[in-house]
Amino acid sequence: MSMATSTLTKPLFSSSSSSISKPTIKTSLVSFNTNPIILSLSKKKGSFVVNNVLKTVNPTQTNDVLGGSSISKDVGTLVSKPTILVSEKLGEAGLQVLRSYGNVECVYDLSQQDLCTKISTCDALIVRSGTKVTREVFEAGKGRLKVVGRAGVGIDNVDLQAATEFGCLVVNAPTANTIAAAEHGIALLAAMARNISQADASIKSGKWQRSKYVGVSMVGKTLAVMGFGKVGSEVARRAKGLGMNVIAHDPYAAADRARAIGVELVSFDQAITTADFISLHMPLTPTTNKILNDDTFAKMKKGVRIVNVARGGVIDEDALVRALDSGIVAQAALDVFTEEPPSKDSKLVQHENVTVTPHLGASTKEAQEGVAIEIAEAVVGALNGELSATAVNAPMVSPEVLSELAPYVLLAEKLGRLAVQLVSGGSGIKSVKVVYRSARDPDDLDTRFLRAMITKGIIEPISNSIINLVNADFTAKQKGIRISEERVVVDSSPEQPVDSIQVQISNVESKFASAVSEGGQISIEGKVKYGVPHLTCVGSFGVDVSLEGNLILCRQLDQPGMIGHVGNILGDQNVNVSFMSVGRTSLRKKAIMAIGVDEEPNKEALDKIGAVPAIEEFVFLKL
């Protein structure tokens, strides 16, 4: 054989196409997770858009991914629409978006057991704060439930860990109710300071108690905003307009953002000890759970007034009752409770110095329409396999980045899939290293998506796990596979996000010894050429073969006639060769022949290849 490390530009044998590396853009994507769907895609303004749902696919034939991978075989029947369960009242505009895409079932007030039963037939679930999406719900939805949409901000009613373990994306609608919640906070602040609800109840009961309901002024008082995020900063802005002196505590907020609206960021203790009013705006997390308790109430100014439109759980409610009774806290205005609805005889709710509303912070017509549209679009996008800008348990990748990375995503998955097939007994893999060569600054290259796809390629052939961007890292960790990454800056075109991707697997035996590099690891490398993924290196051998269909790798003595010999064996079995490349160490010594084949050769053909005297080892790999 006398070919150098080169790629033949024409198929050698019975290939049907004449050109090998076509500069094509994939026009079909498969939605992520189970029950895959072929989607027709086109490129608009640099990002992929979904034109149409084409058909269902046998799951074994798909390269499913949260956000993009390709499939080209035609199979199946027309897809049935996804089923979306809406378990709490949602704005009509959002329902319309959902109905134009799937079957929408609005079923409210489900018991936990009924929710578990119902969820097994649903692809998506949309909730507000009243539905507990527990581990049991994810277990019951396993295999079908792909996305949970929280029509609002707080996701403390969703078991995120379970969602991630089951590969279910959680998205929320973080912006549309901010103003409504801030306005409600200010409304409660003013209502509390002027005893509006108590005075209202009094006059309706036939009394006229003007001296009993003398209030306190807000102007010139110090308001401590606890949690300077979206709602907190809007409350602060409005309180400044009321002439209040506003301070804020938020360990993660930027001081200059606070300063820009005339707010000083202070420590937790400084906030609670100096405030006349305290307004809570942090999420409920293990750290903020009962953050106001007996100890912290004891540090507050006597007569402090507290507003909570965040989450009931951030206050120890029994401690608040004690603080109200002792007079440390003069008044409280609460929209949220540890248990919703609170019990009828709750001492807190019944306390004469407490003003309450039934979790109405987000309940304006405007906010509910906005939230409904925001969540409906996020859920439809996620069902389409797009990456969501409001993903809570997955990396957010913008459509522009996704579009640019699309061919590399495919390359990454195929390299993972190839690498694992080169390991004898693939389940013993413990350590995988990925090397990205790129001309880009490392900060300008987001590799999370590529890493997830390599993980998918490695894990799916050796387990029954279904991997997507949500659960890739979790599943790898659970299986004891450590995936490390290295970036190498190379002198190539920064137009391309990645020049090459190399996957190395250490401390394993290979069923194809030539795939083991000098460093002792299985090593394969690939590039994207004209939009098509190519294998460019196996062990220490350079090759160049398009990663489509299946692949045969042979190591042989470099001598004339080998291509024809193997080609004839495959041709006799009607196996179409799509691509071929030979790499060698030096003339007439060892060479590797990489042969792309459209069909899977039968055992007879593979036995015949193995029997060719000059062939020292070979392996058939499914892409």
Ligand SMILES: NC(=O)c1ccc[n+]([C@@H]2O[C@H](COP(=O)([O-])OP(=O)(O)OC[C@H]3O[C@@H](n4cnc5c(N)ncnc54)[C@H](O)[C@@H]3O)[C@@H](O)[C@H]2O)c1
């Ligand atoms: N009552 C309602 O109907 C209603 C409506 C909207 C939002 N909310 C709730 O309001 C809260 C805030 O919502 P958002 O949209 O402003 O969220 P956000 O994420 O924009 O802001 C939350 C802020 O809290 C800060 N934070 C986190 N831990 C903290 C801690 N230990 N101490 C102080 N600050 C901390 C974060 O850094 C962040 O800046 C959430 O709990 C949300 O669920 C309630």
Ligand SMILES: O=C(O)[C@H](O)COP(=O)(O)O
């Ligand atoms: O976190 C939120 O967005 C609010 O608490 C609103 O909750 P709701 O959707 O149940 O009104």
